[in-house]
Amino acid sequence: MDFDPGLRRSHDNSPFTSIPILDLSLASPSGSPESRTQFRSQLRHALTDVGFLYITNHGVASTVISDLVGILPELFALPSETKSSDLALVNTPHFLGYSALGAETTAGNRDSREQFEFATELPANPSFTCASAADNEEASQEFQVPLYERLKGPNQWPDEAKHAGLAGFRTMMERYTAEMTALGKRFLKLVAEALDLPEETFFSFLSEQHRLKIVRYPPASGTQNNNNKEEEFIQGVGPHKDSSGWWTFLLQASPPHVKGLQVLNKSGQWIDVPVIEGSFVVNIGQAFEVVTQGVCKATTHRVVLSTLQKQERFSVPFFQGVRAHLTRSEAVDTLKMHFASWVKKDAEGSKENEVDSPFLRGKYDTWGESQLRTKIRSHRDVGKRWYPDVYEQYVGDDNK
Numbered sequence: 537m538d539f540d541p542g543l544r545r546s547h548d549n550s551p552f553t554s555i556p557i558l559d560l561s562l563a564s565p566s567g568s569p570e571s572r573t574q575f576r577s578q579l580r581h582a583l584t585d586v587g588f589l590y591i592t593n594h595g596v597a598s599t600v601i602s603d604l605v606g607i608l609p610e611l612f613a614l615p616s617e618t619k620s621s622d623l624a625l626v627n628t629p630h631f632l633g634y635s636a637l638g639a640e641t642t643a644g645n646r647d648s649r650e651q652f653e654f655a656t657e658l659p660a661n662p663s664f665t666c667a668s669a670a671d672n673e674e675a676s677q678e679f680q681v682p683l684y685e686r687l688k689g690p691n692q693w694p695d696e697a698k699h700a701g702l703a704g705f706r707t708m709m710e711r712y713t714a715e716m717t718a719l720g721k722r723f724l725k726l727v728a729e730a731l732d733l734p735e736e737t738f739f740s741f742l743s744e745q746h747r748l749k750i751v752r753y754p755p756a757s758g759t760q761n762n763n764n765k766e767e768e769f770i771q772g773v774g775p776h777k778d779s780s781g782w783w784t785f786l787l788q789a790s791p792p793h794v795k796g797l798q799v800l801n802k803s804g805q806w807i808d809v810p811v812i813e814g815s816f817v818v819n820i821g822q823a824f825e826v827v828t829q830g831v832c833k834a835t836t837h838r839v840v841l842s843t844l845q846k847q848e849r850f851s852v853p854f855f856q857g858v859r860a861h862l863t864r865s866e867a868v869d870t871l872k873m874h875f876a877s878w879v880k881k882d883a884e885g886s887k888e889n890e891v892d893s894p895f896l897r898g899k900y901d902t903w904g905e906s907q908l909r910t911k912i913r914s915h916r917d918v919g920k921r922w923y924p925d926v927y928e929q930y931v932g933d934d935n936k
């Protein structure tokens with residue numbers, strides 16, 4: 537299927553002022569050739585000029601979404617002792633579990649959110665479970681498995697028998713994870729096509745483990761002097777590019793009047809990403825930017841909470857996992873030839889396609905190790921307890 541190469545020049549240099557909405561039903565194999573061509577060109581624009589888009593008619597059953605959205609308040613209503621002790625992130629080496637409000641900082645400021653992290657349910661690697669067996673066979677095997685494999689493992693599930701409101705939670709989450717895994721792969725085929733690549737090109741970059749966060753932003757309260765008459769904004773999560781996954785599929789799990797998510801355009805304006813019911817917000821992660829030579833950008837975004845709105849906000853980002861043993865040279869070289877002409881065209885007179893990524897700048901050759909470093913640096917209690925051999929090294933390595 538050849539695509540008009542002229543469209544490669546369609547890079548529109550004006551900054552975006554809204555987020556494109558892509559109707560996945562247009563891309564259906566049973567659709568007309570015209571609608572599929574139209575879809576490809578809209579998707580290409582979103583990929584190369586925005587880095588963010590909504591998808592509608594995505595095929596995920598609405599009950600799978602509404603069941604999950606309905607149960608989220610119950611999850612956060614668990615006693616704080618249960619959240620911060622029984623389900624705490626520090627309980628396991630997999631960075632799965634609960635982080636309390638204020639535990640995270642982004643862009644130098646404290647975020648105002650609490651969250652549970654879950655992932656595709658996987659068994660813990662057996663070679664890491666015999667910690668003290670220094671001279672037996674299993675222990676010698678331990679050295680053959682990279683430490684980052686320890687990021688994979690089982691979830692910490694709340695006890696549904698003890699908390700009636702959470703009945704069915706695990707089933708709902710597993711169903712949601714399976715649906716998002718499948719949607720993610722369907723979507724990557726469309727992305728590959730829109731970039732003139734064979735449809736399965738991006739599958740070889742994926743991991744078996746995808747991660748999801750369930751996030752709650754509490755209602756914002758203003759400073760005492762202001763008496764809440766003037767609008768102030770509190771940082772829900774500070775400006776960042778998504779660094780932990782290949783692509784992010786975000787469910788804004790609050791009603792449309794609850795605002796918060798914003799995306800930065802090239803002129804430095806923050807563009808609102810309002811809730812559109814029945815949609816997912818989809819955005820590019822940094823590894824994808826590296827592999828596409830900067831043609832598809834990971835775009836900066838943030839969540840701000842208005843002191844006038846005073847409403848809690850829920851969201852569920854699904855981070856499609858990147859294969860942990862992906863090396864820097866593989867990431868950079870695999871599609872270099874394909875994107876070379878795109879890069880040249882866009883680079884005329886500008887440095888727009890230069891990629892600045894912690895993975896490329898860092899000392900560690902694999903994606904897994906670079907992720908492990910980032911996670912240990914942001915959750916030092918987990919690092920100290922479970923990764924004592926590399927803790928000092930990672931914490932001392934700033935990689936600015």
Ligand SMILES: O=C(O)CCC(=O)C(=O)O
Pocket residue numbers: 749751773778786788797837838839850851852853
């Ligand atoms: O809560 C949101 O809407 C966005 C969250 C986000 O950007 C993230 O966790 O990476």
Ligand SMILES: [Fe+2]
Pocket residue numbers: 776777778837
């Ligand atoms: Fe994000």
